[in-house]
Amino acid sequence: MQTREFFVSAPGKVILHGEHSVVHGKVALAVSLNLRTHLRLQSTSSGDVRINLPNIDTFLSWEITALQPLLAGCGEQDGLKELDGDLLKRLREFTGISDDSTDTRSMAVLAFLYMYLTVFAKSLASITVSVWSELPTGAGLGSSAAYNVCLSAALLSARGAISSPLTPQQESARWSKEEMELINRWAFMGEKIIHGNPSGVDNAVGTWGGFLRYHAGNITPLSWVPILRILLTNTKVPRSTKVLVSGVKDKINKFPSIMNPILESVSAVSCTCEKTLTEMAVHGPSPEHYNILEELIDINQHHLNVMGVGHSSLDTLCRVTLARGLHSKLTGAGGGGCGITLLRPETDTSVIQSTIDELKACGFDCWETSIGAPGVQQHSSAALSQDILKILNSY
Ligand SMILES: Nc1ncnc2c1ncn2[C@@H]1O[C@H](COP(=O)(O)OP(=O)(O)OP(=O)(O)O)[C@@H](O)[C@H]1O
Ligand SMILES: C[C@@](O)(CCO)CC(=O)[O-]
Numbered sequence: 001m002q003t004r005e006f007f008v009s010a011p012g013k014v015i016l017h018g019e020h021s022v023v024h025g026k027v028a029l030a031v032s033l034n035l036r037t038h039l040r041l042q043s044t045s046s047g048d049v050r051i052n053l054p055n056i057d058t059f060l061s062w063e064i065t066a067l068q069p070l071l072a073g074c075g076e077q078d079g080l081k082e083l084d085g086d087l088l089k090r091l092r093e094f095t096g097i098s099d100d101s102t103d104t105r106s107m108a109v110l111a112f113l114y115m116y117l118t119v120f121a122k123s124l125a126s127i128t129v130s131v132w133s134e135l136p137t138g139a140g141l142g143s144s145a146a147y148n149v150c151l152s153a154a155l156l157s158a159r160g161a162i163s164s165p166l167t168p169q170q171e172s173a174r175w176s177k178e179e180m181e182l183i184n185r186w187a188f189m190g191e192k193i194i195h196g197n198p199s200g201v202d203n204a205v206g207t208w209g210g211f212l213r214y215h216a217g218n219i220t221p222l223s224w225v226p227i228l229r230i231l232l233t234n235t236k237v238p239r240s241t242k243v244l245v246s247g248v249k250d251k252i253n254k255f256p257s258i259m260n261p262i263l264e265s266v267s268a269v270s271c272t273c274e275k276t277l278t279e280m281a282v283h284g285p286s287p288e289h290y291n292i293l294e295e296l297i298d299i300n301q302h303h304l305n306v307m308g309v310g311h312s313s314l315d316t317l318c319r320v321t322l323a324r325g326l327h328s329k330l331t332g333a334g335g336g337g338c339g340i341t342l343l344r345p346e347t348d349t350s351v352i353q354s355t356i357d358e359l360k361a362c363g364f365d366c367w368e369t370s371i372g373a374p375g376v377q378q379h380s381s382a383a384l385s386q387d388i389l390k391i392l393n394s395y
């Protein structure tokens with residue numbers, strides 16, 4: 001391993017339409033956010049693997065000699081579709097993390113150790129990894145995917161399984177298509193550990209960035225999309241994607257003839273939204289286009305409530321925004337977390353400000369966001385803000 005120091009970042013995401021249905025093979029539309037997770041990897045000579053996760057107050061290290069026996073009997077790891085269940089079991093025993101744990105720290109540690117051991121299976125390297133995110137953790141903005149994509153890109157590059165694309169003249173660089181596919185596949189393993197049964201949409205956005213249509217593992221970048229203005233609200237109600245995804249599965253199993261048409265309808269909402277966005281980009285947006293987008297938001301929010309992933313805080317968001325003619329839905333797994341509100345081009349600044357003020361008075365965080373940020377990148381230290389460098393370099 002030649003890397004002495006390595007910086008990467010990956011964006012969070014918002015799902016416009018298709019959360020939960022996408023887990024069951026339906027269409028979703030998602031776009032990257034301008035909020036990113038940053039990672040610094042250093043090679044060391046301590047004989048330890050160290051992880052610093054200041055967002056979740058977790059700072060741990062393990063001796064490589066203690067981790068080595070966990071790999072006994074493991075075959076060649078290539079980041080393919082299935083998790084190595086035996087390795088995961090040994091890791092759970094080693095860390096004392098139970099099967100049903102959804103604890104924030106436990107999930108982050110398990111995903112890290114699993115990826116580290118499988119990527120470096122041939123020769124465990126002495127490294128320190130520090131991760132810090134601008135994204136709220138566990139709020140529906142793809143924090144787990146951004147974390148897993150950063151880990152995957154940094155570990156695979158440090159191992160030499162993919163290149164380090166940054167040249168001395170560059171501040172930021174991206175990997176080749178084939179390398180990004182490998183990053184995405186390995187990040188999906190981390191998502192499986194944190195989510196249980198992820199669709200893969202979140203790690204796809206974290207890897208590729210931009211606006212994507214995701215359907216049964218097929219990723220299609222949408223090049224024809226208008227500029228959309230979106231208000232993001234974090235209700236700050238904690239929830240776990242794993243628990244919510246499994247609750248929806250239970251409901252589908254219990255009432256298949258009731259729930260399957262709902263999933264189908266959400267898929268149709270995604271497709272109608274995609275068609276409308278394309279028309280807006282090609283012919284220019286009209287008020288009628290916005291009426292359609294707003295109706296689709298309302299329909300989908302009702303469907304998500306039927307799936308059981310709503311929350312009274314999200315009802316409050318919908319009510320407060322609708323009082324000013326604005327339409328909202330949850331984004332991500334729901335159950336609290338974040339919601340999106342579509343702003344029309346003609347929406348008055350004073351209306352936006354009073355909406356933000358009222359939502360803040362409810363105890364929520366609320367801000368206008370910018371979407372379509374680039375996917376995973378390697379950076380020179382010069383590309384990073386002093387604030388981010390200070391945090392990542394303080395360990
Ligand atoms: N900055 C971070 N540092 C360490 N762990 C993180 C970080 N961000 C996310 N995680 C891990 O991801 C988990 C949150 O994942 P979860 O899927 O529940 O929420 P999310 O990804 O924010 O939302 P969604 O999946 O709905 O978009 C945390 O419990 C933690 O284990
Ligand atoms: C709820 C879900 O659809 C989106 C979470 O951001 C889960 C997934 O797709 O893996």
Ligand SMILES: [Mg+2]
Nearest residue numbers: 142144145241
């Ligand atoms: Mg997640």
